[in-house]
Amino acid sequence: MNLAVDIGGTWIRACMFDDFGVQKTFKTSSQEVGLAKFIENILEKEDDIKTIGISYAGQVQNGMIIDSPNIKVDIANIKEYFQTKFDVKLFIENDLTCAALAEAKHLKKDYICVLHVGTGLGLGVVDNGRVLKGYSNLSAEIGHIPYKKTTLTCGCGRKNCIELFASGSGIKKWIKHLKLTCKPTLEALKLEKDGIKIANEFEAALSSAIGTIITLYNPQILVLGGGIIDANPSLLDIIKSKIKIYTLKPTLGNTEIITSSLKDAPLIGAKLLKDES
Ligand SMILES: [Zn+2]
Structure with a gap:
């Protein structure tokens, strides 16, 4: 199972998907909960997620969030954080990419x-x-x-x-x-x-x-x-x-x-x- 996440200044939206399509969707305010906390909450309930892809409305570099004018950052070094703590591979890119x-x-x-x-x-x-x-x-x-x-x-x-x-x-x-x-x-x-x-x-x-x-x-x-x-x-x-x-x-x-x-x-x-x- 895979997780895709899109975070902007207003919403975090996510979906869990596999080869058969989208299995579950999630949505919350990005002003209320940080990106890392949001993903962690999902991983704690869904233990079969193996990859995470994040579309981020800000600048990212080598798995790190380096600038985000409209989003509060809870964990900047997000790739290392999740790949160390969970058995997952994490990919993060700018939302327009x-x-x-x-x-x-x-x-x-x-x-x-x-x-x-x-x-x-x-x-x-x-x-x-x-x-x-x-x-x-x-x-x-x-x-x-x-x-x-x-x-x-x-x-x-x-x-x-x-x-x-x-x-x-x-x-x-x-x-x-x-x-x-x-x-x-x-x-x-x-x-x-x-x-x-x-x-x-x-x-x-x-x-x-x-x-x-x-x-x-x-x-x-x-x-x-x-x-x-x-x-x-x-x-x-x-x-x-x-x-x-x-x-x-x-x-x-x-x-x-x-x-x-x-x-x-x-x-x-x-x-x-x-x-x-
Ligand atoms: Zn400017």
Whole structure:
């Protein structure tokens, strides 16, 4: 039996699965219980789990959690902790790396970029069938490329990241800064005079991020996902009409842009981690 876990700023979700499919599911608030405690509780009841795959909304390296702006860490050296204490093998990767693995398998493509627009702006890249990792497993941090100087501060501590414009947390920060009272949705923002500026800045920044991704990685398919994309289906056409000015022409012509058809790509990717290593 295997365990797959997906942890973000709000929820920890997990499923137990074997060759016959998913046998059990688990869900709890990631604000109330730490990741290690959550897994330990499951292992104490289910003694036939042999592998654990974790999709983590933060930076991880060699089985260790090294940074997580939205999640409290109870055990950072998580791979060693569980492999020493229990008879299991543990694999942990960034959530967008997991999502990219899941989308590449689902779409049967070897050159794919997956961009999630939710609380943050996260990217996973599969190139020639392999996940792009970088020297320290920290590649493709698109949310933190310099974009425009602001008075707001990003989760990483800087004041010029593109995530401050093209993410759910960015939208919330602008609403607070401009003292608006509307809901943090693009639809609601477009009904307010100052809100329109936030919505326009969001669309321009997201188009710029997507243009940059296509120019840098030359994917066959770029898959968009995450809460903001799910809640705004019209964004796909808006982006397609805007990205020309941000993208190197020959690369743009070769790239198809779609929205994800997977319900939970990071968790699906966590299930694949045991076969990747
Ligand atoms: Zn940043």
